[in-house]
Amino acid sequence: MRELNPQQQQAVTAGTGAILVLAGPGSGKTRVLTQRIAYLIGNMGVRPYHILAVTFTNKAAREMDERIGDLLGERNRGLTLGTFHSTCGRILRREAQYLPFDQNYVIYDADDQIRVVKQVVKDLNLNDKLYRPHGLHASISNAKNELLLPDDFPVQTYRDEVVKRVYERYQKTLLASNALDFDDMLLWTAYLLDQMPAVRERYARRFEHILVDEFQDTNMAQYTLLKHLASFHRNIFVVGDADQSIYRWRGADYRNVLRFEEDYPDSQVILLEQNYRSTQTILDTAMAVIDQNPTRTPKKLFTERGKGQKITLRELYDDREMASFIVGQIAKDIAAQKNQPGDFAVMYRTNAQSRILEEAFLAAYLPYKLVGAQRFYGRREVKDVIAYLRLVYNPRDEISLMRVINIPRRGIGDKSILTLRTYAQQVNLSSGEVVLQLGNGTGTEHGDALPNRVAATLAGFGRLLSSWHTQKDELSPMGLMDLILGDVEYRTYLEDGTEEGKERWENVMELRRLASEYQERSLEAFLENIALVSDQDTIEAGSNVPTLLTLHAAKGLEFPVVFIVGLNDGTLPHIRSFEDPEAMHEERRLLYVGITRAEDQLYLLHALNRFNYGYMEPADPSRYLDDIPLELVSGASARHSPSTDAIFRPERWNDSAELREVEPKYHPGMNIIHAAWGDGMVLNSKIEDDEEIVDIFFEGVGLKRVVASLAHLEVKS
DNA sequence: ATAAAGTGACTTTTT
DNA sequence: GTCACTTTAT
Numbered sequence: 040m041r042e043l044n045p046q047q048q049q050a051v052t053a054g055t056g057a058i059l060v061l062a063g064p065g066s067g068k069t070r071v072l073t074q075r076i077a078y079l080i081g082n083m084g085v086r087p088y089h090i091l092a093v094t095f096t097n098k099a100a101r102e103m104d105e106r107i108g109d110l111l112g113e114r115n116r117g118l119t120l121g122t123f124h125s126t127c128g129r130i131l132r133r134e135a136q137y138l139p140f141d142q143n144y145v146i147y148d149a150d151d152q153i154r155v156v157k158q159v160v161k162d163l164n165l166n167d168k169l170y171r172p173h174g175l176h177a178s179i180s181n182a183k184n185e186l187l188l189p190d191d192f193p194v195q196t197y198r199d200e201v202v203k204r205v206y207e208r209y210q211k212t213l214l215a216s217n218a219l220d221f222d223d224m225l226l227w228t229a230y231l232l233d234q235m236p237a238v239r240e241r242y243a244r245r246f247e248h249i250l251v252d253e254f255q256d257t258n259m260a261q262y263t264l265l266k267h268l269a270s271f272h273r274n275i276f277v278v279g280d281a282d283q284s285i286y287r288w289r290g291a292d293y294r295n296v297l298r299f300e301e302d303y304p305d306s307q308v309i310l311l312e313q314n315y316r317s318t319q320t321i322l323d324t325a326m327a328v329i330d331q332n333p334t335r336t337p338k339k340l341f342t343e344r345g346k347g348q349k350i351t352l353r354e355l356y357d358d359r360e361m362a363s364f365i366v367g368q369i370a371k372d373i374a375a376q377k378n379q380p381g382d383f384a385v386m387y388r389t390n391a392q393s394r395i396l397e398e399a400f401l402a403a404y405l406p407y408k409l410v411g412a413q414r415f416y417g418r419r420e421v422k423d424v425i426a427y428l429r430l431v432y433n434p435r436d437e438i439s440l441m442r443v444i445n446i447p448r449r450g451i452g453d454k455s456i457l458t459l460r461t462y463a464q465q466v467n468l469s470s471g472e473v474v475l476q477l478g479n480g481t482g483t484e485h486g487d488a489l490p491n492r493v494a495a496t497l498a499g500f501g502r503l504l505s506s507w508h509t510q511k512d513e514l515s516p517m518g519l520m521d522l523i524l525g526d527v528e529y530r531t532y533l534e535d536g537t538e539e540g541k542e543r544w545e546n547v548m549e550l551r552r553l554a555s556e557y558q559e560r561s562l563e564a565f566l567e568n569i570a571l572v573s574d575q576d577t578i579e580a581g582s583n584v585p586t587l588l589t590l591h592a593a594k595g596l597e598f599p600v601v602f603i604v605g606l607n608d609g610t611l612p613h614i615r616s617f618e619d620p621e622a623m624h625e626e627r628r629l630l631y632v633g634i635t636r637a638e639d640q641l642y643l644l645h646a647l648n649r650f651n652y653g654y655m656e657p658a659d660p661s662r663y664l665d666d667i668p669l670e671l672v673s674g675a676s677a678r679h680s681p682s683t684d685a686i687f688r689p690e691r692w693n694d695s696a697e698l699r700e701v702e703p704k705y706h707p708g709m710n711i712i713h714a715a716w717g718d719g720m721v722l723n724s725k726i727e728d729d730e731e732i733v734d735i736f737f738e739g740v741g742l743k744r745v746v747a748s749l750a751h752l753e754v755k756s
Numbered sequence: 757a758t759a760a761a762g763t764g765a766c767t768t769t770t771t
Numbered sequence: 772g773t774c775a776c777t778t779t780a781t
Contacts, residue, residue: 095771124771149770171765221771289770389768391773411770452757571771591769613768629769652766652772762778 043067043074050309051075052082053276057303059254059296060278063340064325064635065316065597068278072250073103075276076118077110079248087118089247091268094122095256097572099595103252119246123261124221124571127228130242131219132563137235138227140217143563145429146570147213147220150417151438152176159208170201178202179209183222184258184290186229215469216437222290225260232267243271254279254299258290262298275303281336282329285591285629287621314340314635316597318347320671321641325634327666332624349673350641352664357648357655358392358605362399363720364644364708365602369585370403370736371707371722372600380406381583384598386590386633388611392604393587395650400585402738403720410588416569420533420543421550425569427523428516431507432562434471444474447532449500455493462489471504473497478505503527516565517554590633601637603630606645606661630663643667702726704747705733710755716740718755 043051047067050060051074062068076092079085094100100121107115119126128146135142147155156172156179179202182192189207194200213220219227232239249269251257254277257265269275277299284293300306314322322340330337355361365385372378385396393409400407415421423446426439434440445451462485463470476482477494478501486494503526511519524530529547534540557565586598590611605611612626634641649658703724705711710720719737724747726732731747745752 097771122771168765173766224771285769286771288768391767448757450757589769615768625769650772758781760778760780763776764774765776766772766774 043070044313046309046311046313047071047074050311051078053307053309055272055274057273057299057306058276059299059306059308060276060311061296061308061336061338062278062280062311063314063338064280064283064632065314066311067315068252068280068311069099069103069106071311072252072278073106073110075250076103076107076115080111080114080118085248087115089245090118090250091126091246091248092118092120092250092252093126093265094120094252096595097122097125099252100125122571124224125567127224127264128567128571130228130231131224134231134235134238137231137238139214140219140227141433143217143433145216145218145433145436145439145566146224147216147218147438148416148570149221150422151218152220154438154441155209155212156205159205159212163204163208165201165205170205175202175205179206180220180222181290182206183220183226184260186226186260186263188230212437215435217433217435218438222260225258225264229260229264229267232264239267240271242268247272248274248276251275251277251279253283255281255284255293255296256286256291257295258292259295260290262292262295266302273303282332282338282628283594283632285594285625285632287625310338312339312341314342316638317342317635318344318639320347320349321634321637321639324350324641324667324671325631327668327671328627328634328663329631331666332627348640350643350667350671352643352667352672353645354660355644355646357646358395358650359399360708361604361644361646362395363710365396365604365642366399366403366405367708367720367722367736368602368642369600370405370742371734374722374734374742378600379583380585382599383585383602384593384596384600384636385585385587385602385604386593386636387587387604388590388613388629390589392610396587396604400587403736404738404741406582406584408582408584408586410586410592415546415549416572418543418546421546424520424524424529424547424550425566427507427527428520428562429566430471430504431511431519431523432566434475434504434508435469437470440471440474444500447527447529450496451500455496458489458493459497474501475504475508477501478503479509511562515554516557516560516562517551519562520551520554590629593636594632597636597638599638600640600642601633602642602644603633604644605649606630606643606664607649607658608661609658610649611661611663627663630661703731703733705731705752711735712753712755713737713743713745714751716743719743 047070050058050071060068060071062071072092076090079090080087092103094103104120107118131138132142153172153176156176160167160170160172160175189203189210192199192203192206194203213223232242246268249265251265265275279296281293281296284291319342322342326340353364355364369383373380387393390411397409423443426442429436430439430443441456444456459470459473463473473482473485474497477485477498486498489497507519507523510522514522524547530544533543533547554565611630612623616622616626643664645660645664646658648655703726705721705724707721707723710718712718713735716737719735721733722736722742723734724731732744733747734742734744736742
């Protein structure tokens with residue numbers, strides 16, 4: 040506690056009531072939250088059972104849990120700490136009796152949700168060119184985040200009318216499948232607390248203190264359910280920073296910060312402005328960028344770390360040169376022992392930008408870790424196995440049934456599936472229930488009603504499903520998985536002799552390893568965990584290699600050296616935000632978040648040309664770069680400077696071969712060819728005893744030091 | 757019923 | 772330049 044600054048202390052020891060902590064980046068907000076919880080338990084005598092703390096990512100929750108554990112040891116037992124979704128998930132299972140679904144509901148991920156929309160579009164005979172499933176889903180999601188049920192959906196245009204019909208049917212499909220999407224978890228919890236006063240009071244009385252992390256990212260559903268949960272004791276402690284609000288497209292509304300002050304007029308506001316992460320130069324850069332956003336509460340970030348190094352602003356010829364510049368810079372700093380590999384992070388606006396970077400790292404034999412992109416849980420084979428498990432857990436899960444009913448092939452084609460679905464609808468059952476009843480002998484009437492061959496194949500699958508279903512409670516998640524994989528001969532199906540097939544099976548084995556961690560826990564816990572982990576949660580420290588990640592994924596993290604790439608208009612700000620001023624403000628905040636991740640050194644890079652679709656086109660530097668004062672930038676005229684051109688247009692060097700001998704001929708960033716080692720990039724060059732000594736990073740070979748006059752280097756143009 | 761070939765759409769960020 | 776979905780050929 041003594042290590043806290045006065046503002047932090049004020050926040051930690053604040054009394055009861057509503058408290059709003061506006062925490063700038065790197066101002067120790069996680070510290071304040073954890074200390075606050077420890078203070079409530081240790082000093083104010085609040086029982087952990089009466090405290091609720093919510094975060095957005097599992098990672099943040101885990102981190103807080105560990106830190107509280109460090110402070111309190113076992114005394115934190117009984118504390119409710121989790122993400123919005125996991126907390127809602129628990130409440131919904133417990134209170135399912137009041138809701139239109141069963142306790143054993145499954146959670147549909149983004150992919151499943153789109154499949155449902157596609158099915159609905161088909162069922163309603165809509166033109167899927169005119170009504171794109173993704174667009175429809177976005178409209179539905181927005182409505183849910185605003186707590187609008189299908190009946191309340193406002194109709195102003197013909198499209199709204201269609202969306203409303205799709206929404207209605209989408210929601211019916213989910214409920215018939217005993218499934219919830221992510222938005223439902225918040226929506227139904229808010230609905231429950233709103234409609235059932237007794238339930239609301241039970242929870243509101245229980246949670247004497249509620250703490251919320253990243254409050255600026257809450258949407259209407261989250262805000263409402265927090266309000267309900269805090270309705271009895273009204274002790275709500277929220278921490279946030281409107282300048283770091285970057286999830287508007289997911290319904291997040293930083294105006295909830297304003298709403299909070301309206302709803303709790305006697306709330307205490309505490310400002311955390313001292314930064315413990317970055318140099319003043321980096322903070323000044325960040326403020327120069329964010330200050331251009333209108334209607335924000337100005338914050339003055341300051342640090343005691345001193346000015347530090349200037350930031351680097353650089354123009355590269357294209358994405359490829361940008362990537363090799365970064366790799367070269369990283370290799371150089373590592374070779375000079377200036378930094379460790381794990382100190383570096385490369386951030387970009389869109390996941391697609393990671394590919395060229397990956398190629399450059401791969402070519403330099405420099406290990407790296409990539410956050411996000413092709414998710415493990417998104418792999419086809421992984422999804423298949425999860426679908427089997429989900430189907431056993433909840434046979435009404437239509438999406439999972441359709442996924443696995445004919446995988447591996449068992450002669451149930453489109454025709455049979457259509458017959459099954461039509462029949463199931465007639466008898467008011469889910470397809471899964473019909474199959475299950477055919478398999479366990481309780482559905483002989485289905486057998487009579489369906490064509491013989493269809494009934495026979497379905498019954499075959501039904502017998503498998505039924506046997507898994509009866510054994511599911513005796514087996515661990517891993518045991519059940521083994522049983523299913525064996526019964527359907529999944530390995531034989533995957534391993535077709537190709538390398539890809541082998542990889543796929545290895546992924547399944549990785550899933551099995553994850554399941555093995557649930558020996559003592561239920562299938563339910565395993566499935567829920569799979570559904571609610573995100574890329575953000577898989578970021579682990581420790582591997583000591585550079586990190587590649589999106590600006591969104593970077594929130595909450597910090598690195599000694601940060602590269603932000605693709606600072607071009609159209610990329611950042613992204614072209615899809617151009618027409619919407621609010622979206623443009625969010626783009627700016629995104630850059631602000633990226634800049635404030637840096638501790639010591641910041642590189643802002645843009646390209647002269649960029650790849651779009653498949654061809655190269657000229658690109659403008661990001662407009663945000665104009666807002667950065669030149670005195671913060673190293674080399675002052677780094678943009679459009681002759682030196683930059685010289686380095687990254689190697690042909691210029693061929694023209695000036697008559698350079699004086701005492702000056703290095705090779706410069707960092709140049710691409711060269713060596714007779715034995717092939718392609719390489721110059722990292723450094725210096726003159727020693729009239730000889731030029733060059734450090735070069737060779738693709739596939741590594742870092743080499745050569746004497747220029749002996750090495751027969753060829754400059755690549 | 758399945759594999760191969762062709763088409764078109766799309767790339768913003770994710771619990 | 773990639774993916775998913777559709778059509779076409781076997």
